[in-house]
Each structure stands twice: as structure tokens, then as C-alpha cells.
Amino acid sequence: MSAPPPAIPPSSFPRGPGGRPTREEAERRHRALLDAAARLFIANGLDGVSLEAIAEEAGVAKRFVYARYRDKGELFTDAVRRLIEQRLSFIGAYEVGPAAVEQGLLAFAGMLEAAATQPEALALYRLIVTELHRFPALNRLFTDKMRLTVLGSVTRVLDVYRARGELRFDDAALTTELFVTLVVQGARGRALLGTPQTADEKHRRTEAAIRLFLDGCRARG
Incomplete structure (x- = not known):
């Protein structure tokens, strides 16, 4: 299995008017988040991974995660x-x-x-x-x-x-x-x-x- 691609720093994501990410970029961030979560959950188990670690792995801000998921369990289910x-x-x-x-x-x-x-x-x-x-x-x-x-x-x-x-x-x-x-x-x-x-x-x-x-x-x- 090939090595995962490096995480993309949040600052490098394209942004639309007002400094917000475009819809396409928001969807790409979300996919990156789910892929990063799946990798970390498989490697370390649910209890061995924090939302902070997932956000860092995905190259997104924590607020991006919390805007979509109430807790780690919801993210876990969606990533699986x-x-x-x-x-x-x-x-x-x-x-x-x-x-x-x-x-x-x-x-x-x-x-x-x-x-x-x-x-x-x-x-x-x-x-x-x-x-x-x-x-x-x-x-x-x-x-x-x-x-x-x-x-x-x-x-x-x-x-x-x-x-x-x-x-x-x-x-x-x-x-x-x-x-x-x-x-x-x-x-x-x-x-x-x-x-x-x-x-x-x-x-x-x-x-x-x-x-x-x-x-x-x-x-x-």
C-alpha cells in the first residue's frame, strides 16, 4: 500500500469571496478529513486518536471539523x-x-x-x-x-x-x-x-x- 499524500496546509486552500473556501475546496477538505480520519482510526483505534490529530493530519482547522461533526464518534462512523x-x-x-x-x-x-x-x-x-x-x-x-x-x-x-x-x-x-x-x-x-x-x-x-x-x-x- 502506497504512502498517503502529504497533508495540505490550510492556508494553501483556495478561497472565494470574503476569504471563505469555495464549495469545491470545502468538499475537498472534507474528503481529506475523512481520508485522514480513516487512516488514523485504522492505525490507532478510535480511542487512540484525537480530533486535533485528525485535523492536523488532514491539514484543516479544528473549527472545520466541529462545523461538520458533533463529536469523534460521528466522524468515525462517516469515515468508516x-x-x-x-x-x-x-x-x-x-x-x-x-x-x-x-x-x-x-x-x-x-x-x-x-x-x-x-x-x-x-x-x-x-x-x-x-x-x-x-x-x-x-x-x-x-x-x-x-x-x-x-x-x-x-x-x-x-x-x-x-x-x-x-x-x-x-x-x-x-x-x-x-x-x-x-x-x-x-x-x-x-x-x-x-x-x-x-x-x-x-x-x-x-x-x-x-x-x-x-x-x-x-x-x-
């Missing part, structure tokens, strides 16, 4: 929301290729597994799980993003193969949930525990998961 959206954006853009269902799902599963087991993704997952009890809205946010973005996109991919006549299933929601369980949750669990695996071992596990899934869902001639 933005980070989840950024990390899941790739799945919505995924296009199914011409390969047969087994090869296609194997490639798709490998992409999902890689995204779920990257160090930053694991750190974000740990952070969310740790703070769920304090922020019920975070639970709803995580659940909604998983349901609408991840599960929705997986269903879209599976439906392509069903339309081609390569898969057969009746309950799309259940089938999608089982697919994600097979190819993502086990891999993430092993990564969280630090279980050592070679690339070949990972590939063999993913292949086995896809074969197991297809044993129940492959269309029969």
Missing part, C-alpha cells in the same frame, strides 16, 4: 462509511467474461478473497467488530453495505451464469450468501488468525470451494 464504499467500489464494476462458469467463478472468487484479506481490509474489519457495541449505526451501515453492494453484486454475477444456462438455483439471496460464505469468510478467518498459507494452498482451497458450490448449483443437461 467512506472507506467501505471505496473498498467495495470494484465489485460493482465487475463484468462477467466469456469463460465457462467454473473458470469464471474461480477468478471472481479469487478477486473477492484477495480484497477481503488485504491488510487494510482486515484492519477495517477488526475496527468495525471492535466498535459495534458502541455504535449501533455502524452495524447498520456495515450490514447495508454488505447487503446492497457485495451480495447484490454477487447475485448479479451468478444471475449471468443462470441466464446462460450454466447455473440453476431458485433462492438467489440464499445462494449468494452461501457463495460468499464459501469463498470469503473462511479465507478472512484464516487471515485474521494469521494462519500461514502458500499461494498454492490458497488456490486449492478456492478451487475446492467453487467445486463444492457447483456441485449444488451447476445446471444439469
Whole structure:
């Protein structure tokens, strides 16, 4: 993961009439604030970061932060929301290729597994799980993003193969949930525990998961 860009000093932001930032600059500052907050929260946890430190990291004044958020908890939830959206954006853009269902799902599963087991993704997952009890809205946010973005996109991919006549299933929601369980949750669990695996071992596990899934869902001639 590349190093974050250096913070921009508040004095360097363009300003409009009356010395106030332009709307475009205010939005850019806000994005910088959310990105800085996400980096610091992941690195240090919620309790290990102050609003002052976040403002300094983002290159904005404290009053800019307080004008948008009542407290650190609100900023935390918004920063996590933005980070989840950024990390899941790739799945919505995924296009199914011409390969047969087994090869296609194997490639798709490998992409999902890689995204779920990257160090930053694991750190974000740990952070969310740790703070769920304090922020019920975070639970709803995580659940909604998983349901609408991840599960929705997986269903879209599976439906392509069903339309081609390569898969057969009746309950799309259940089938999608089982697919994600097979190819993502086990891999993430092993990564969280630090279980050592070679690339070949990972590939063999993913292949086995896809074969197991297809044993129940492959269309029969």
C-alpha cells in the first residue's frame, strides 16, 4: 500500500469571496478529513486518536471539523462509511467474461478473497467488530453495505451464469450468501488468525470451494 499524500496546509486552500473556501475546496477538505480520519482510526483505534490529530493530519482547522461533526464518534462512523464504499467500489464494476462458469467463478472468487484479506481490509474489519457495541449505526451501515453492494453484486454475477444456462438455483439471496460464505469468510478467518498459507494452498482451497458450490448449483443437461 502506497504512502498517503502529504497533508495540505490550510492556508494553501483556495478561497472565494470574503476569504471563505469555495464549495469545491470545502468538499475537498472534507474528503481529506475523512481520508485522514480513516487512516488514523485504522492505525490507532478510535480511542487512540484525537480530533486535533485528525485535523492536523488532514491539514484543516479544528473549527472545520466541529462545523461538520458533533463529536469523534460521528466522524468515525462517516469515515468508516467512506472507506467501505471505496473498498467495495470494484465489485460493482465487475463484468462477467466469456469463460465457462467454473473458470469464471474461480477468478471472481479469487478477486473477492484477495480484497477481503488485504491488510487494510482486515484492519477495517477488526475496527468495525471492535466498535459495534458502541455504535449501533455502524452495524447498520456495515450490514447495508454488505447487503446492497457485495451480495447484490454477487447475485448479479451468478444471475449471468443462470441466464446462460450454466447455473440453476431458485433462492438467489440464499445462494449468494452461501457463495460468499464459501469463498470469503473462511479465507478472512484464516487471515485474521494469521494462519500461514502458500499461494498454492490458497488456490486449492478456492478451487475446492467453487467445486463444492457447483456441485449444488451447476445446471444439469
